[in-house]
Amino acid sequence: xxxxxxxxxxxxxxxxxxxxxxxxxxxxxxxxxxxxxxxxxxxxxxxxxxxxxxxxxxxxxxxxxxxxxxxxxxxxxxxxxxxxxxxxxxxxxxxxxxxxxxxxxxxxxxxxxxxxxxxxxxxxxxxxxxxxxxxxxxxxxxxxxxxxxxxxxxxxxxxxxxxxxxxxxxxxxxxxxxxxxxxxxxxxxxxxxxxxxxxxxxxxxxxxxxxxxxxxxxxxxxxxxxxxxxxxxxxxxxxxxxxxxxxxxxxxxxxxxxxx
Numbered sequence: 001x002x003x004x005x006x007x008x009x010x011x012x013x014x015x016x017x018x019x020x021x022x023x024x025x026x027x028x029x030x031x032x033x034x035x036x037x038x039x040x041x042x043x044x045x046x047x048x049x050x051x052x053x054x055x056x057x058x059x060x061x062x063x064x065x066x067x068x069x070x071x072x073x074x075x076x077x078x079x080x081x082x083x084x085x086x087x088x089x090x091x092x093x094x095x096x097x098x099x100x101x102x103x104x105x106x107x108x109x110x111x112x113x114x115x116x117x118x119x120x121x122x123x124x125x126x127x128x129x130x131x132x133x134x135x136x137x138x139x140x141x142x143x144x145x146x147x148x149x150x151x152x153x154x155x156x157x158x159x160x161x162x163x164x165x166x167x168x169x170x171x172x173x174x175x176x177x178x179x180x181x182x183x184x185x186x187x188x189x190x191x192x193x194x195x196x197x198x199x200x201x202x203x204x205x206x207x208x209x210x211x212x213x214x215x216x217x218x219x220x221x222x223x224x225x226x227x228x229x230x231x232x233x234x235x236x237x238x239x240x241x242x243x244x245x246x247x248x249x250x251x252x253x254x255x256x257x258x259x260x
Contacts, residue, residue: 064107147213183197
């Protein structure tokens with residue numbers, strides 16, 4: 001059975017989309033069948049994998065609205081074993097359009113039921129908010145990865161996100177786990193970066209991934225070429241970090257599916 005992982009943090013600029021693209025691509029390279037769902041109206045995960053977002057007629061907007069099936073919205077990417085359900089700026093309207101619908105928090109979950117077993121992993125790139133799209137993603141997910149930037153305001157807002165996860169567990173999805181906190185944009189030369197790592201590891205210990213994503217210019221360049229870091233520069237620190245993260249995730253989940 002496939003595992004659905006939401007990548008979420010209501011703070012912008014923490015490496016959510018970078019993580020979504022490159023974790024998905026790394027899992028694909030490691031021969032897992034992966035679907036990436038772009039659930040952010042900015043559509044950066046889509047353009048970052050070379051999708052022409054202006055040409056998207058069917059994507060995450062229609063899937064959330066139930067005007068098409070998830071199968072109809074799936075596109076192939078040039079990355080091995082990686083498919084995508086792309087986004088479009090229209091997705092911004094979904095918050096208003098779903099507000100009167102019954103079971104509005106379950107729209108994505110219901111859409112994914114049919115395809116869940118076609119993939120080893122389904123990764124959802126969430127919008128930088130705690131609105132209805134992110135709520136749908138958390139209700140649909142089996143677990144959530146929370147990227148945390150190694151900068152001064154790193155832990156600001158984390159309590160709010162953890163409370164949202166708790167309330168989703170309580171009301172909508174009792175099986176939602178925290179897959180882990182992922183430290184991103186780490187610069188070993190900066191004392192502050194090291195302090196944030198120490199602080200997060202001290203407070204959250206086993207919840208924190210061993211892999212730390214280092215600040216890397218190649219990671220920033222790759223999306224402008226419509227490629228994952230694995231395709232753009234497989235020898236870069238960024239590629240090595242995300243492959244390590246994928247391996248850590250697989251090791252952690254090696255028994256997943258046997259008990260689910």
